[in-house]
Amino acid sequence: MKIVVDAMGGDYAPESVVAGIVEALKEFDVFITLVGIQEQILAELKKYNYPKDRVEIIHAPTTIAMNEPATVSIRGKKDSSISVGVNLLKEQGYDAFVSAGNTGAVVAASTIFLGMLRGIERPAIGLVIPTLQKFAFLIDVGANTEPKPEHLFQSALMAQVYAKEVLGVINPKVGLLNIGEEAGKGSGFYKETYKMMEERVGDFTGNVEANGLFKGENDCIICDGVMGNVVIKISQGLMEGAASLLRREIKKSPVAMFGALLMKSRLNHIKKLADYSEYGGAPLLGVNGIVMISHGRSNPKAIKNAIKATIREIEHNILDVMAEKVAQASR
Amino acid sequence: MKIVVDAMGGDYAPESVVAGIVEALKEFDVFITLVGIQEQILAELKKYNYPKDRVEIIHAPTTIAMNEPATVSIRGKKDSSISVGVNLLKEQGYDAFVSAGNTGAVVAASTIFLGMLRGIERPAIGLVIPTLQKFAFLIDVGANTEPKPEHLFQSALMAQVYAKEVLGVINPKVGLLNIGEEAGKGSGFYKETYKMMEERVGDFTGNVEANGLFKGENDCIICDGVMGNVVIKISQGLMEGAASLLRREIKKSPVAMFGALLMKSRLNHIKKLADYSEYGGAPLLGVNGIVMISHGRSNPKAIKNAIKATIREIEHNILDVMAEKVAQASR
Numbered sequence: 166m167k168i169v170v171d172a173m174g175g176d177y178a179p180e181s182v183v184a185g186i187v188e189a190l191k192e193f194d195v196f197i198t199l200v201g202i203q204e205q206i207l208a209e210l211k212k213y214n215y216p217k218d219r220v221e222i223i224h225a226p227t228t229i230a231m232n233e234p235a236t237v238s239i240r241g242k243k244d245s246s247i248s249v250g251v252n253l254l255k256e257q258g259y260d261a262f263v264s265a266g267n268t269g270a271v272v273a274a275s276t277i278f279l280g281m282l283r284g285i286e287r288p289a290i291g292l293v294i295p296t297l298q299k300f301a302f303l304i305d306v307g308a309n310t311e312p313k314p315e316h317l318f319q320s321a322l323m324a325q326v327y328a329k330e331v332l333g334v335i336n337p338k339v340g341l342l343n344i345g346e347e348a349g350k351g352s353g354f355y356k357e358t359y360k361m362m363e364e365r366v367g368d369f370t371g372n373v374e375a376n377g378l379f380k381g382e383n384d385c386i387i388c389d390g391v392m393g394n395v396v397i398k399i400s401q402g403l404m405e406g407a408a409s410l411l412r413r414e415i416k417k418s419p420v421a422m423f424g425a426l427l428m429k430s431r432l433n434h435i436k437k438l439a440d441y442s443e444y445g446g447a448p449l450l451g452v453n454g455i456v457m458i459s460h461g462r463s464n465p466k467a468i469k470n471a472i473k474a475t476i477r478e479i480e481h482n483i484l485d486v487m488a489e490k491v492a493q494a495s496r
Numbered sequence: 497m498k499i500v501v502d503a504m505g506g507d508y509a510p511e512s513v514v515a516g517i518v519e520a521l522k523e524f525d526v527f528i529t530l531v532g533i534q535e536q537i538l539a540e541l542k543k544y545n546y547p548k549d550r551v552e553i554i555h556a557p558t559t560i561a562m563n564e565p566a567t568v569s570i571r572g573k574k575d576s577s578i579s580v581g582v583n584l585l586k587e588q589g590y591d592a593f594v595s596a597g598n599t600g601a602v603v604a605a606s607t608i609f610l611g612m613l614r615g616i617e618r619p620a621i622g623l624v625i626p627t628l629q630k631f632a633f634l635i636d637v638g639a640n641t642e643p644k645p646e647h648l649f650q651s652a653l654m655a656q657v658y659a660k661e662v663l664g665v666i667n668p669k670v671g672l673l674n675i676g677e678e679a680g681k682g683s684g685f686y687k688e689t690y691k692m693m694e695e696r697v698g699d700f701t702g703n704v705e706a707n708g709l710f711k712g713e714n715d716c717i718i719c720d721g722v723m724g725n726v727v728i729k730i731s732q733g734l735m736e737g738a739a740s741l742l743r744r745e746i747k748k749s750p751v752a753m754f755g756a757l758l759m760k761s762r763l764n765h766i767k768k769l770a771d772y773s774e775y776g777g778a779p780l781l782g783v784n785g786i787v788m789i790s791h792g793r794s795n796p797k798a799i800k801n802a803i804k805a806t807i808r809e810i811e812h813n814i815l816d817v818m819a820e821k822v823a824q825a826s827r
Contacts, residue, residue, distance in 0.1 A: 344641060344721070349565070375725070375730040375733060379736075380733070390675070392726060395673070395730075396730055400730060402706060402711070404738070406627070406710040407766075414765055424756065435738075
């Protein structure tokens with residue numbers, strides 16, 4: 166099993182990426198191909214003891230910055246770590262690509278160079294989010310901002326495969342994120358999507374309202390890319406806002422500060438539950454290759470967990486399973 | 497000044513509504529017209545001492561339930577408290593309508609019976625949300641689920657008028673909720689909306705990402721109705737989820753429970769900041785009449801604060817100011 170990793174991707178690359186793959190090499194029986202600026206990668210690798218027979222470096226002289234316009238940089242920088250990395254997947258023996266780099270660039274490179282998986286029309290990014298009960302798989306969190314109903318339908322099928330094969334959910338329940346719970350809610354787009362899912366997606370539970378998302382009653386939540394992106398960013402902004410509000414209020418009172426100290430271990434437990442780095446990366450589904458996008462702020466643990474999820478995708482042959490599921494649903 | 501109040505609207509009607517108007521009568525020099533089932537209203541009013549010369553009751557025999565399909569019930573129940581209440585606004589001497597009832601029904605009744613304000617094509621619901629710095633006015637939170645760019649442009653102008661006249665902001669800054677901060681982000685719809693706002697909305701600051709919403713850098717945040725609805729419901733769901741997670745974790749440790757006790761007054765302060773009932777209702781803007789939608793779970797304080805905001809709308813002659821602003825921007 167050979168996983169290509171973008172050594173230059175993310176805010177803390179290449180340090181965090183290299184540290185993460187070293188951890189992954191300890192835990193998993195995997196071969197890692199690091200793509201990026203060779204000297205920088207070697208300088209980082211030198212810090213560690215690692216199995217040299219399970220690491221190779223492929224030099225890519227340029228990098229794509231986190232805020233560069235995606236399609237422009239993909240077409241312009243054919244020798245960037247993202248372009249080179251994604252292109253390796255077309256060669257024999259390379260199984261997956263992991264990057265904490267520019268999300269738009271990874272989506273564009275994957276779509277252009279790998280093409281779409283048979284039966285799928287558009288890519289979608291999934292994300293495992295914590296809920297009160299268990300985890301939920303939210304898709305799409307930003308790849309497709311102008312989807313048609315059939316794109317959401319296809320994402321629902323891919324999500325069920327991912328939830329089953331990678332997250333280990335037996336019969337993943339699917340909900341459609343909408344403005345109300347009743348079947349007739351929302352715009353024409355939502356009504357049509359609802360109908361398509363009701364008729365052709367097994368274990369479809371209907372609409373989910375945003376305030377019910379974190380109750381965890383569904384295993385997969387389907388939405389368009391703009392909506393999904395807003396959901397995760399609102400959640401992030403709100404939790405950060407609430408945390409800084411809490412700190413501000415606590416500092417106003419020594420008694421409250423002492424109280425917070427006593428609560429520390431429980432608060433840390435909540436922090437861990439809400440920590441993205443525990444859940445691996447965000448799989449880019451729908452393209453003809455296994456691609457995992459790790460958070461831009463990825464620390465070594467996040468990189469390691471992204472690789473862990475990627476390994477499950479490879480082991481469970483997820484591309485064929487998804488293509489087969491879509492083919493069945495379309496018959 | 498005569499404000500029509502839907503006595504039957506909301507989960508705790510008519511108790512909460514009547515209690516709320518009694519509080520409002522104490523604080524504000526206003527005349528209240530209660531619309532609803534007369535016996536029930538009288539039974540509630542009997543509990544209080546209130547200025548009888550500033551209250552009238554107009555009987556409306558039917559009510560629209562919170563989950564009834566909106567347009568059906570408006571066309572079917574012409575004698576419901578919402579239909580009767582909205583229709584009163586067309587008569588001389590009635591200045592505004594306040595309801596904590598079925599939002600969709602209030603939007604439908606207002607649009608059908610009052611028509612649109614001159615220059616405005618679609619209604620939009622605004623909502624004051626707390627942020628880390630101050631308040632922000634988020635619009636639309638659910639009236640228009642399939643807007644065109646010009647609808648968002650018109651909402652931006654209405655929001656600026658509301659922020660200035662009702663919330664007292666001198667030069668309200670406007671941001672567009674989008675998937676990224678750069679000007680070229682998002683679908684064609686967003687690009688077109690951005691361009692229109694950039695050219696024709698004063699104090700337009702550009703795109704706002706969802707994770708920046710609660711930083712409070714803008715006074716008005718413009719979005720489509722589906723997005724705004726998801727934003728407020730995600731926020732609600734997440735805060736409730738975080739609170740119940742916190743309770744669950746604290747209960748696991750007596751030390752943490754004691755810590756929480758010490759933090760109580762600061763936690764209550766945060767709770768108050770996040771309490772919707774402090775901020776009045778959600779104005780329905782764009783229709784040819786002053787309509788205020790109060791939260792379905794409105795307690796008396798929420799009703800009173802909704803009436804307070806409504807009074808400011810009337811005093812500042814907000815309909816004419818909005819129409820004039822839209823006319824100027826269209827010249």
